Structure formats: structure tokens, C-alpha cells
Amino acid sequence: MNRFPTEESCRIYFKEFRIKQGVICKKCQCTKHYWLKDKWQFQCSECSFRTGIRSGTIMENSRLPFKTWFLIFLFMSSTKKGISANELQKQVGHQRYQTIWSIMHRIRKLMGDRDDGYKLFDMVEFDEGYFEKATSKKNSKLNRGRGSQRQSKVAVLAESTPIEQIESGLKSRVCRYFKMKVLPTHHASEVNGLIQKTVDLNAVIFTDKSTSYYDLRNLLEFHVTEKSSYETTNETLKWVHIAISNAKRTMLGIYHKINGKYLQNYLNEFTYKLNRRYCKSIFERLVIAVTSPQLVN
Numbered sequence: 001m002n003r004f005p006t007e008e009s010c011r012i013y014f015k016e017f018r019i020k021q022g023v024i025c026k027k028c029q030c031t032k033h034y035w036l037k038d039k040w041q042f043q044c045s046e047c048s049f050r051t052g053i054r055s056g057t058i059m060e061n062s063r064l065p066f067k068t069w070f071l072i073f074l075f076m077s078s079t080k081k082g083i084s085a086n087e088l089q090k091q092v093g094h095q096r097y098q099t100i101w102s103i104m105h106r107i108r109k110l111m112g113d114r115d116d117g118y119k120l121f122d123m124v125e126f127d128e129g130y131f132e133k134a135t136s137k138k139n140s141k142l143n144r145g146r147g148s149q150r151q152s153k154v155a156v157l158a159e160s161t162p163i164e165q166i167e168s169g170l171k172s173r174v175c176r177y178f179k180m181k182v183l184p185t186h187h188a189s190e191v192n193g194l195i196q197k198t199v200d201l202n203a204v205i206f207t208d209k210s211t212s213y214y215d216l217r218n219l220l221e222f223h224v225t226e227k228s229s230y231e232t233t234n235e236t237l238k239w240v241h242i243a244i245s246n247a248k249r250t251m252l253g254i255y256h257k258i259n260g261k262y263l264q265n266y267l268n269e270f271t272y273k274l275n276r277r278y279c280k281s282i283f284e285r286l287v288i289a290v291t292s293p294q295l296v297n
Helices: 007-021 066-078 085-092 097-116 188-198 211-218 230-236 238-254 260-275 282-291
Strands: 033-036 041-044 050-052 123-134 151-164 171-182 204-208 222-226
Touching: 007 066, 007 282, 066 085, 066 097, 066 282, 085 097, 097 260, 097 282, 123 238, 123 260, 151 188, 151 238, 151 260, 171 188, 171 238, 171 260, 188 211, 204 211, 211 222, 222 230, 230 238, 238 260
Parallel strands: 123 204, 204 222
Antiparallel strands: 033 041, 041 050, 123 151, 151 171
């Protein structure tokens, strides 16, 4: 509140980030613009088309003040375990729950789009987890006893690096980045497509001996498989299972059961903050993501 005491201070801060990230003209795709101070708009130097300060971002067509948006950015980025839409509505003092809920999902999708631009390198752990999803009252009796229909299959990848302590000789793994993606089916083709999009082809990938992973040796430089066991879970695929456990605990404690339609958005938020756990200010990283032209559809 001390940093952004007024709506004007928020607008100036956002404008500066848009200038740094660059503005692309919707009409001619030109990247050179002039700032019209009186209009609070960018004007294209080629075709004179004007772009509003919110245009091309997730804030476009929103009437909420910049200060409210900034508060939402802050609460979503500074809370390690996340925050519910109901609690966020109270914190920002907004009347409509649906508005806050919708904005949170816009931000979660943006987080996912941001992380999709990066691939995993070096050594990658890969496994799958099952996340329970909410079922409607109409289908609750039909789904009773059918665990697979109440769960979504999620692929989890972790970029890990093995290290060895010189004095003791103990070996361990240090993890850097994660990815979590909902798999629509159990087919090997889904796994192959996901690996091609998210993992560098020169990486070494570690998995168990599931039949869904047999084709990975043809896609990557090295594919190491181990039979599922206690040692595999706690050593070879250590960081993957830690991420799965933490994600489940977070979602169960805050959101309870999640609609399967929006599960990917919640996973986006979890991995986005996890991948930036060492950043001094995730808030600023989020503002950069909002103003980045390459994310504009």
C-alpha cells in the first residue's frame, strides 16, 4: 500500500513495464509507438493506430481499477500455498465473487502460457499422479466406486541435477524447474506429444517401466527406466513425487475438490510459483508476464 498509494501510481508503474516489454500494433504489427500522455494511449508510428494501456493484456475490457488488479497479483503471488477466490474477494473488498474467480483463472492461464515457453534440459524425472476432481450431484451415484472416473491423470516432470558431496560421498539430487500437465487419455501418443513439447531432445529422462513410456527412447537421447519400488520413488523420481504430494496437499487444503475442467489452471499456479521460489518478487515477474507482447493472443 505504501508503494502504490494511488490509482495513478499503479497506472504509471504498469505503463513503464509495457514500454519495457514493447507494444505490438494490432493493425500493422509494428513495434514502434509513441506515448500520448493526454490520452493515456500508445500510437503506432506507421499507421497511427492507438493502443490502450490495457489493450492486449488479460486486463483488456476490465473496468476494475489498476489498484485492485495489483492487489490480486500480490495475493496470488505472495502466498506460498495459494488463496481461495472467496478469501481474495474479502481481501480486495469486491462485491462480486464471480468477477474475482474469473480474474484468478485468467491469471492462472497466463502463468501456464508463460511456463509453456520453456523446456526442461539435462536430467528430467517423469512420472504421473492422480488428482481427485469434483463430480456433480447428478453423477455422484453413477461414479460411486469408480475411482478412475473421479480422478484426473497428471503428468509431472522435474528438471533435476545429481550432486555428490566430496567429503561424505553422499549422492543426492537438486531440482530446478517443474511442469505439470493434465493428460486427457492414457495413450502413449499423449505422453510422446507432451515430451516433445516440454523436454529438450538431448535431455536424459528417468521413468519407471510403464508401457506408456516405451517410445521415449526413440524421441530422446537417453531414456533410463527402473522398476517401480520404494527406492525408485525416494531416489530416482524423488522430486516428482515430492511435487505431487505438495500439490495435492495444497489443493485439498484450500480448494478441496476441483472441477476437472479447471484443474490445469490450478496446476499452472502451483508450478509457476514453485519454479520461481527463489525470486525476490514474484509480483514483478507476474507484471512482466501480463505486459509481455508474445503472450498476447
